[in-house]
Every structure is written in structure tokens, then in C-alpha cells.
Amino acid sequence: MVKIISFLIKFLNIFNKLSFQFECFLMNFLPNDPSSIVNSVPYKRFNVDLVPVIKPESMPISLEKAIEEYKAKHNGKEPKPINRRIAIDFPKSTKCPHCGASHEYIFDNRSGKISKQLRCKICGTTFSPDKTYSQEIAHYCPYCGHKLTAVHDRSGYTVYKCQNPTCSLYKSNLKKLSKQQKKEYKINPSKFTLHYITRIFDGSIKQLENFTKTVRASKVELRNIRANRHTLGLILTYCINYGLSLRKTALILREVHDIKISHQTVANYAEAVSHLIEPWLDNYQYDCLSKDHCGDETYVKVKGKHAYVFFMCDSVSKIITSFNIFMKRDTFSAIQTFYAVIRKFKAIPEGFNIVVDGNPIYKAAQQYFQLNGINFDIHQVIGLKNQDETSKKHRPAKQIIERLNRTFQFSYYVKNGFSTVDKANEFMYLFTTYFNFLRNHKSLGYNPPIELNRFKDEVNMPKKWNMIIDMAYDYDIEQDMQF
Structure with missing residues (x-):
């Protein structure tokens, strides 16, 4: 009975393979359905154009330079604070976004109740207290000099576009299109990038530097651990060099080196070393x-x-x-x-x-x-x-x-x-x-x-890890002494 069942199973497997091959053979004679063909539209390649032009008069200047320009216009007279007859209705923390003058040199330039325009007495810049300086300055197309328009507000940046139909870049890109592409452009303009486009980001280089300086504190102090430095080097060698899991590392330490240690302690020691070498490696x-x-x-x-x-x-x-x-x-x-x-x-x-x-x-x-x-x-x-x-x-x-x-x-x-x-x-x-x-x-x-010179005559990997830990300690001490 067992032989019969095994024979039937083999027969059914062979039948399934033959039926599948026969089905594939018949599929070759079926007509192709155009609706079932998937047409993959290639992505547009992202190109970086020239940086936008910012007008020199829109760029911020120092307060000292603004005062010098004021003296030149007013026969050497020093700018005096504004003598107000009516109390100001804007915050005293308001400063000129162009020269940084305080509220004492800013007067109300509003012609009516609807307008919210202020004016700096020193540099003559008009601005709105409800807008940031990045909103006040204007960006211009490097090809035609036309003012750029904000078209998309993304997370972390704003997309600006030159909408001038007579821009030289737009005309040049339009001439490169074929007749078929020009027809598609009239139907779906977003498929083509013909105008000048740029991105203005919100973050600054200083913010990036602050991001790299964040160093997290460790829960474990390596100077106070119960295990010796050789055990610490073995843990890092097995976990990092040989790519073993925490549990396998603890198992090898117990069965090979006769060191009883839990996998959680292995994780804690590795975490402490990582926090120690982080500032050393970054710098x-x-x-x-x-x-x-x-x-x-x-x-x-x-x-x-x-x-x-x-x-x-x-x-x-x-x-x-x-x-x-x-x-x-x-x-x-x-x-x-x-x-x-x-x-x-x-x-x-x-x-x-x-x-x-x-x-x-x-x-x-x-x-x-x-x-x-x-x-x-x-x-x-x-x-x-x-x-x-x-x-x-x-x-x-x-x-x-x-x-x-x-x-x-x-x-x-x-x-x-x-x-x-x-x-x-x-x-x-x-x-x-x-x-x-x-x-x-x-x-x-x-x-x-x-x-590293310290590794010149050293082959033992746990000792090398301990040498790196010592280098990280030395760097940490040097940073603490720089005050």
C-alpha cells in the first residue's frame, strides 16, 4: 500500500510539471493584449542649474557700515533715535533685517490701517514685521534677470521658478523639443522642465554643525565595569569583527574563555564603547x-x-x-x-x-x-x-x-x-x-x-580595541582641558 501511494505522488508531480509546460506552450499562440502591456515612463533626470541671483542691495550689512553710509548722505551727522509723539504698536524686539538697527531707529511707515510696513531710519530699508528676512529678499533668474516665483513649499525648502516666457533658457529648451514633444508639452506641461527652477533651503551650515555636535551620554561608565580590559576587547572582537550576535558572544566567552557574562552585559559594554569613541571618530x-x-x-x-x-x-x-x-x-x-x-x-x-x-x-x-x-x-x-x-x-x-x-x-x-x-x-x-x-x-x-603607529607590532585584536579606547579617552581629556 505504501509503494502504491508513493508511486501516485510521483506520478502527480510529473503530471503537474508536464501540464505547466503545456500551458506555457499554448500561451505563445495567444494574441497580445495591448491593454496588458505595461509602459514604464522613464523618470526625468534632475539637473542642477546656476544659482539664483540675489540683488546686492537686498543682502544684509553690518550696523557700522550702515551708519557710515548714513553719515555720508547727511554731511557726517550721527543718526539719532526717533523722537516719537505716539507710542509704538510693534514689539520692542523688532530689528531692521538689513542692518540690525534696534527699534529706536525704526518708525512706522504705514500709510493706512491695512498696511503693516516699517522703515529703518539708518539704512532706509522698508520691511514687514510679519515676514522673515528670507521672505523679504528677492531671488532672480540668472538667465533673464526676472524675479523668481515660489511655486511649491516643500519640507525643508521652497521651489522657485522663472515664469518669464521670454527667458533665454526657456527658449533654448523649447527649441530642442521635437514636434511630437511640443504637442505633448501643450497637453501635459508638467512632464517637461523648460523654465529655470531652483530650491531655497531653510537650514544653514551652522545648523548642520550643531547637528554633528550632539553627543549622547552612556548609561555605563567603562572605568567602573567588573570585567577586565581583555574581556572588553574580546566582546568587541566577536561582536564587531566577526559579526556574532550578543547571545553567541556571551556563549563563546563562557564555553571557550570560561568568562561568565550575560548577553545584556555584552550589549551594555558595546554601547558604552560606542558613546566613548563617537566624538573621537567624528573629529x-x-x-x-x-x-x-x-x-x-x-x-x-x-x-x-x-x-x-x-x-x-x-x-x-x-x-x-x-x-x-x-x-x-x-x-x-x-x-x-x-x-x-x-x-x-x-x-x-x-x-x-x-x-x-x-x-x-x-x-x-x-x-x-x-x-x-x-x-x-x-x-x-x-x-x-x-x-x-x-x-x-x-x-x-x-x-x-x-x-x-x-x-x-x-x-x-x-x-x-x-x-x-x-x-x-x-x-x-x-x-x-x-x-x-x-x-x-x-x-x-x-x-x-x-x-596607526600604535598597531605597528601588534597582532592581538582585543589589544587593538583597547588601544582605540585609550585614544578616545585621551581625546575626551583634551577636550575637557580646553575651557
């Missing part, structure tokens, strides 16, 4: 960075949701220069990633370039830095095949960052996600320290990207 002075960098983003899970690791790596020395995790893959994340790389240079090298994928947020981030006077080139490698000369030329750099993603995923796989973004970034500091200072690279002659 480490790299002397061997090249002008060629590459970047990409990969995925991790935070509370079961996708988060994004933005990696930036030196294409020559293989040094990771940016590695933060964000919950959103947006322009502000790309801006912070680029800034983490830029701040590691004393001066941006000539011909500095970054190779990334086709995500438009990188081009938008490039435009942000252009508006702040920081210029570099972006090369986008799109797809798996070389469709253009840029992809063909810069494909090797893109492969470098993809190999970095693969190495990271090997270490991240056992983590099974993180509970918070801070926990995820703690792991990133440990992984980056290992990758930059401890991991041997075949392309570098089986040497780490950064060869």
Missing part, C-alpha cells in the same frame, strides 16, 4: 583623504520599519567618511551626509567629486551647497549597465561602495533590526571604527585604510 583628522569619493544608501530596520544608512567612502583609501542612519531618504539626509564628508577636509580639494546613484536628492543637496559657496561635482551612475559615458567612467567607484554595503550587511544580519535610531547609530560607530582602523583590505595590500 578624527584624516590626512590621506583623496578628492574622489563615492556614496550610496542601504537599508536597516528600526522598530520593524526601513531606515536608511547613508554611506560615503573615499574611493582611493577606502576610508568611510559618513555613515549616519536616517528614517527618511530625503534631501536633508543627503545634505547632512555630504556635510559630514566636507567637514573632514581643512580645505576642499580642487576637483572634488562624488559618485552616487540616480537618486535626485543628491543633486538637490549639491544645489544647497552651491548656494552656500561650496562647489563640487556629482556623477550619477544609473542602473546595472553602462547606458552613458558617465556610468561607464565611474562604474568602478560605484562598485566600491556596493562592496562596502555587502560588508556592512554581513555584520548587520545578526542584529535583526534595532529598537531606536540611536541604537542603530551606536552600532554604526563601532562598525566604522573596525572598518577604518582594524579591517585588512585586499586592495590595500591587506592593510587597514588607516594604519
Whole structure:
């Protein structure tokens, strides 16, 4: 009976395979349904135009310069505070957005009850107390000089567009369209980008610097732990270098080294080391960075949701220069990633370039830095095949960052996600320290990207980790002494 049942099961499996092959054979003779064909419309490539023009008279000046200009107009007389007959009805904290003069030099320039215009006595600027200076200044098209119009208010930036029909850029782009494209443009103008478009961002470089200075305090003080320094080095070696889970690390310490320690204590020690080396790694002075960098983003899970690791790596020395995790893959994340790389240079090298994928947020981030006077080139490698000369030329750099993603995923796989973004970034500091200072690279002659003098004659990995901890302690003491 058993043989009969097994024979029937084999027969049914063979019959299913034959029926599937016969079905596929019949599908070749069916007529194609045009409605079932999916036409994928290619994305428009994001291009960065010239930066907008801001009129010189709209730019802010110092109060001293404004007073000098006032004296020149009034035969050397000093500006005196306004002698008011009626009490002011605007806040005393109001200042001139152009020269910074206090409320004592600002008078009411309102012609009626509806208008809310004020005027500065020193520089003569008229402004509204209900608007910020960024709303007061005007941006102009660099091609035709026409005033730009705000068309979209996005999160973190505003999109401005030149709507002048006689703009030279608009005319040039319109001539490049074919007859069919011109018909499509009349039907669906949003499909084409013919006018000059720019983005004005809300954040400043100073805000980015403040973002990088946030250092979180650790719950565990490494000086007071019960385990010795060798055990601490073993924990970091197994967890970070070999990519083992917390429980496997605790199991190896107990069964191989006869050290009884819980997996939670392993996690606490790793967290404490991460908090200690965070300011040291962020401010480490790299002397061997090249002008060629590459970047990409990969995925991790935070509370079961996708988060994004933005990696930036030196294409020559293989040094990771940016590695933060964000919950959103947006322009502000790309801006912070680029800034983490830029701040590691004393001066941006000539011909500095970054190779990334086709995500438009990188081009938008490039435009942000252009508006702040920081210029570099972006090369986008799109797809798996070389469709253009840029992809063909810069494909090797893109492969470098993809190999970095693969190495990271090997270490991240056992983590099974993180509970918070801070926990995820703690792991990133440990992984980056290992990758930059401890991991041997075949392309570098089986040497780490950064060869420290302390490691010259040292092979033992736990000792190397303890040397890095000592360097982080020394940096922390130096910072405390600078007061």
C-alpha cells in the first residue's frame, strides 16, 4: 500500500510539471493584449542649474557700515533715535533685517490701517514685521534677470521658478523639443522642465554643525565595569569583527574563555564603547583623504520599519567618511551626509567629486551647497549597465561602495533590526571604527585604510580595541582641558 501511494505522488508531480509546460506552450499562440502591456515612463533626470541671483542691495550689512553710509548722505551727522509723539504698536524686539538697527531707529511707515510696513531710519530699508528676512529678499533668474516665483513649499525648502516666457533658457529648451514633444508639452506641461527652477533651503551650515555636535551620554561608565580590559576587547572582537550576535558572544566567552557574562552585559559594554569613541571618530583628522569619493544608501530596520544608512567612502583609501542612519531618504539626509564628508577636509580639494546613484536628492543637496559657496561635482551612475559615458567612467567607484554595503550587511544580519535610531547609530560607530582602523583590505595590500603607529607590532585584536579606547579617552581629556 505504501509503494502504491508513493508511486501516485510521483506520478502527480510529473503530471503537474508536464501540464505547466503545456500551458506555457499554448500561451505563445495567444494574441497580445495591448491593454496588458505595461509602459514604464522613464523618470526625468534632475539637473542642477546656476544659482539664483540675489540683488546686492537686498543682502544684509553690518550696523557700522550702515551708519557710515548714513553719515555720508547727511554731511557726517550721527543718526539719532526717533523722537516719537505716539507710542509704538510693534514689539520692542523688532530689528531692521538689513542692518540690525534696534527699534529706536525704526518708525512706522504705514500709510493706512491695512498696511503693516516699517522703515529703518539708518539704512532706509522698508520691511514687514510679519515676514522673515528670507521672505523679504528677492531671488532672480540668472538667465533673464526676472524675479523668481515660489511655486511649491516643500519640507525643508521652497521651489522657485522663472515664469518669464521670454527667458533665454526657456527658449533654448523649447527649441530642442521635437514636434511630437511640443504637442505633448501643450497637453501635459508638467512632464517637461523648460523654465529655470531652483530650491531655497531653510537650514544653514551652522545648523548642520550643531547637528554633528550632539553627543549622547552612556548609561555605563567603562572605568567602573567588573570585567577586565581583555574581556572588553574580546566582546568587541566577536561582536564587531566577526559579526556574532550578543547571545553567541556571551556563549563563546563562557564555553571557550570560561568568562561568565550575560548577553545584556555584552550589549551594555558595546554601547558604552560606542558613546566613548563617537566624538573621537567624528573629529578624527584624516590626512590621506583623496578628492574622489563615492556614496550610496542601504537599508536597516528600526522598530520593524526601513531606515536608511547613508554611506560615503573615499574611493582611493577606502576610508568611510559618513555613515549616519536616517528614517527618511530625503534631501536633508543627503545634505547632512555630504556635510559630514566636507567637514573632514581643512580645505576642499580642487576637483572634488562624488559618485552616487540616480537618486535626485543628491543633486538637490549639491544645489544647497552651491548656494552656500561650496562647489563640487556629482556623477550619477544609473542602473546595472553602462547606458552613458558617465556610468561607464565611474562604474568602478560605484562598485566600491556596493562592496562596502555587502560588508556592512554581513555584520548587520545578526542584529535583526534595532529598537531606536540611536541604537542603530551606536552600532554604526563601532562598525566604522573596525572598518577604518582594524579591517585588512585586499586592495590595500591587506592593510587597514588607516594604519596607526600604535598597531605597528601588534597582532592581538582585543589589544587593538583597547588601544582605540585609550585614544578616545585621551581625546575626551583634551577636550575637557580646553575651557
